[in-house]
Ligand SMILES: CCC/C=C/C(=O)SCCNC(=O)CCNC(=O)[C@H](O)C(C)(C)COP(=O)([O-])OP(=O)([O-])OC[C@H]1O[C@@H](n2cnc3c(N)ncnc32)[C@H](O)[C@@H]1OP(=O)([O-])[O-]
């Protein structure tokens with residue numbers, strides 16, 4: 001089917017209206033039309049070193065343009081968010097941005113953990129890019145268990161300095177983005193010692209390289225960690241300290257302090273040190289939505305172009321979009337894009353409200369925010385990674401091509417399941433808070449995301465074909481799983497296990513309970529958002545949104561079939577109704593499928609995909625991309641005469 005026919009097949013779905021979020025007029029053209037931001041040679045044909053050098057060139061130009069816009073009064077943080085995010089950012093730097101951490105973690109940590117005086121000292125330098133920073137927390141030996149980090153910062157009252165040292169190889173910082181060759185400063189998380197006592201992990205600003213020559217400073221052992229599954233121009237690095245001295249006021253002292261004589265002043269809460277990690281987890285929910293949208297556009301448009309096999313012997317080959325199995329691969333992922341977008345928007349607003357409270361010393365809502373950020377980051381990134389892989393597979397062989405941009409998108413999204421808190425570990429963090437609330441429900445009604453725990457277990461949820469029922473069933477299932485896990489915890493303790501051993505032995509159930517809890521939040525936010533929009537959009541648009549909500553909800557329910565049968569009144573025949581409901585929704589969504597992914601409004605340059613272009617000229621683009629392979633520059637490669645010919649002759 002030619003592109004033109006596909007284009008006209010697009011239902012009259014208002015591209016942006018369906019997405020219903022106010023997109024500020026971000027000047028994509030200002031970036032995408034700049035020839036200097038395009039690579040002359042496809043990145044996949046560059047060496048590891050060339051990839052990095054090309055990425056630094058583009059990253060510097062990218063941020064120079066953002067700063068230019070800012071100086072012209074055309075936007076501020078929003079522009080940084082756009083160029084760092086999974087949409088424009090990963091289009092211009094598909095293999096990762098070596099300066100991302102400067103903006104995503106270095107500056108936010110200075111703002112969140114620095115005193116006013118320290119912010120005055122460092123923030124402007126950082127915004128001006130007089131210095132380039134990263135966030136160095138993870139070590140070769142520790143990423144999750146940050147209380148086990150080995151880098152030490154010992155205070156010397158005689159010189160009023162901290163001495164940073166890596167006592168072991170496993171103490172070397174390992175992974176921080178941009179650390180290898182890009183950053184000249186870092187926030188380093190180290191165990192603070194003063195007056196002979198260890199006070200746990202604290203953040204320190206450390207200069208790594210000379211600001212003029214970029215040479216590593218004395219005592220600094222630094223480099224990059226080598227090739228990875230993806231993100232190979234992010235310049236993840238390693239860093240070892242050999243007794244490196246920094247001034248006392250290079251310790252970020254907003255929350256806790258060390259006085260000139262070495263006296264340690266405790267933070268109002270040790271949890272405030274973790275603040276940066278909440279911020280990034282909140283942002284990652286949006287990135288999960290963005291990457292999943294990108295893959296959904298590519299796979300859905302390709303499925304409208306690709307004709308294959310026959311449904312009926314006397315019919316021409318149909319669009320693969322007409323196979324119900326293909327719709328089952330695509331449409332729940334399209335619905336997830338909306339679900340994660342609305343959850344990300346809600347979480348971002350919640351984060352900002354609670355961060356303002358923290359500024360006034362009010363910590364009450366921090367534990368729920370932490371638990372919610374953990375579970376939404378874990379569920380959205382895991383589902384997005386699984387979804388992008390499913391969408392890649394839905395494109396058959398061409399989905400395996402680099403030119404499809406699906407492998408690279410997978411490399412970016414799957415990394416999110418690990419960084420900023422490995423997903424299992426984060427689900428256990430959420431479970432920890434859920435069990436705590438379950439064991440003492442006194443205040444659970446005050447917690448917007450957990451108040452259902454007060455009543456859900458004993459609430460009757462007779463089956464009905466509705467989103468409201470799905471939400472109630474998910475809540476009852478989550479409550480049932482938490483209750484059962486808690487009972488198993490208690491039984492294990494009663495049999496003589498320590499609480500820690502009982503927790504470890506119950507952790508599979510705890511992770512599963514946290515995951516269901518996360519899905520109740522996502523479905524509920526989707527439901528609330530659609531209810532809020534329905535009175536403000538056209539009937540047609542409201543119908544489509546309702547279909548997407550129902551599809552997301554029924555798919556979430558079908559993922560929990562076993563647990564629903566254990567914890568709710570649902571029966572086998574009701575599961576059949578859910579399955580039929582899902583199939584009905586696939587059929588209802590089919591006419592709008594291409595229009596729906598068009599509503600994500602990502603230009604071809606953002607998609608960077610031979611399969612996902614708006615005009616649908618897939619085969620020409622695949623063939624043209626193949627011509628860019630350096631191997632096609634000559635008809636006979638030198639390896640023929642060097643190796644193949646002698647080998648063939650030898651066999652004759
Ligand atoms: C572009 C991005 C590139 C990537 C960058 C990176 O990856 S950077 C590197 C990213 N690396 C990571 O993300 C590392 C992941 N690992 C971790 O975050 C921590 O080691 C841990 C949370 C797993 C355990 O923490 P722990 O050993 O301290 O043990 P614990 O469980 O006993 O918790 C003690 C108490 O603190 C509470 N609390 C904990 N965290 C937070 C928080 N963020 N906020 C608020 N509160 C928090 C917790 O609820 C508990 O409260 P309770 O119940 O006592 O009232």
Ligand SMILES: Cc1cc2nc3c(=O)[nH]c(=O)nc-3n(C[C@H](O)[C@H](O)[C@H](O)COP(=O)(O)OP(=O)(O)OC[C@H]3O[C@@H](n4cnc5c(N)ncnc54)[C@H](O)[C@@H]3O)c2cc1C
Pocket residue numbers: 101135136137138141142143144145174175176177231236415418419420421422424425428
């Ligand atoms: C692309 C990328 C970029 C990164 N960028 C940065 C950066 O800029 N700065 C930085 O500081 N770090 C960075 N990291 C490191 C990242 O934060 C860590 O990899 C992450 O925190 C996981 O820690 P780990 O690698 O030590 O894995 P581990 O914690 O060793 O996890 C390995 C396994 O052990 C399990 N496990 C660990 N603890 C527990 C537990 N308590 N209970 C149950 N299971 C457990 C995990 O579930 C997992 O299955 C980056 C990582 C990646 C992949």
